[in-house]
Amino acid sequence: MAGLDELLLPMTAYDRLRFGGPTSRERWVDRMRAEYLTPVPPDLPLRTERLVLRPWQPGDEAAFAEAWADEDYASLLLTRTMNAAEVADMVRRRMDPGDGRFVGLVVEHDGEPVGDTILILQGTGLSEGEIGWTMIPRHAGRGFATEAANAVLQMGFEHYGLRRIVANLDARNDRSAALCERLGMRREVHRLGDFWSKGRWTDSYEYALLRDEWLATRGR
Numbered sequence: 447m448a449g450l451d452e453l454l455l456p457m458t459a460y461d462r463l464r465f466g467g468p469t470s471r472e473r474w475v476d477r478m479r480a481e482y483l484t485p486v487p488p489d490l491p492l493r494t495e496r497l498v499l500r501p502w503q504p505g506d507e508a509a510f511a512e513a514w515a516d517e518d519y520a521s522l523l524l525t526r527t528m529n530a531a532e533v534a535d536m537v538r539r540r541m542d543p544g545d546g547r548f549v550g551l552v553v554e555h556d557g558e559p560v561g562d563t564i565l566i567l568q569g570t571g572l573s574e575g576e577i578g579w580t581m582i583p584r585h586a587g588r589g590f591a592t593e594a595a596n597a598v599l600q601m602g603f604e605h606y607g608l609r610r611i612v613a614n615l616d617a618r619n620d621r622s623a624a625l626c627e628r629l630g631m632r633r634e635v636h637r638l639g640d641f642w643s644k645g646r647w648t649d650s651y652e653y654a655l656l657r658d659e660w661l662a663t664r665g666r
């Protein structure tokens with residue numbers, strides 16, 4: 447009982463001085479929790495039949511700047527347009543692996559960036575993921591987004607062991623919704639007027655896929 451009390455004691459800087467460190471709570475609760483919640487990065491790059499999905503690298507802004515500056519392209523994104531300096535800043539941020547919960551990858555075809563994907567680990571015990579995607583317009587319509595997203599789903603379910611992966615999108619984003627459907631994701635939520643985008647409130651959809659469903663479609 448005394449041991450349990452010690453673990454549950456809120457440890458402050460003053461407690462650390464009193465008991466010396468690391469305290470029982472730090473050793474048996476905080477450290478283990480941090481270890482459990484620090485994801486192990488996958489082996490990169492991911493490879494598919496036509497694509498390579500790799501971490502962001504210096505110079506990537508050149509391939510993405512034009513698309514991100516385009517009002518049409520960004521109109522249905524959940525973020526706004528970005529100028530060249532902002533895109534360069536985004537590339538710098540995405541190159542930083544941080545705490546491993548944000549996995550941003552550039553999608554390449556024949557050595558050229560054609561788009562990007564993200565997977566954000568979240569939820570209880572980091573057991574849920576949110577997936578996202580963009581295709582540089584001249585590379586759209588060739589199934590690259592579908593192929594890349596399938597690789598990210600596989601990484602999420604098989605490498606990170608996620609239980610559920612969701613996608614959130616502007617309800618007017620037909621191409622993104624069609625992509626979710628092609629991936630076998632289910633539209634679970636239609637939120638009305640919940641999202642403030644470029645000067646107006648819009649509806650949004652949440653699509654989801656469970657690991658068991660994904661494995662079942664692959665006969666596993």
Ligand SMILES: CC(C)(COP(=O)(O)OP(=O)(O)OC[C@H]1O[C@@H](n2cnc3c(N)ncnc32)[C@H](O)[C@@H]1OP(=O)(O)O)[C@@H](O)C(=O)NCCC(=O)NCCS
Binds near residue numbers: 523580591592593621
């Ligand atoms: C959302 C987005 C990534 C979808 O891209 P996309 O090009 O429609 O998707 P894909 O690359 O999978 O291509 C699918 C199309 O290629 C065709 N295709 C050709 N070869 C294919 C193949 N081998 N496999 C699958 N589809 C193929 C499909 O039939 C489909 O055609 P359709 O649009 O006429 O039905 C893209 O519209 C985009 O980047 N939008 C702007 C950014 C954005 O809104 N991102 C999402 C925020 S939530």
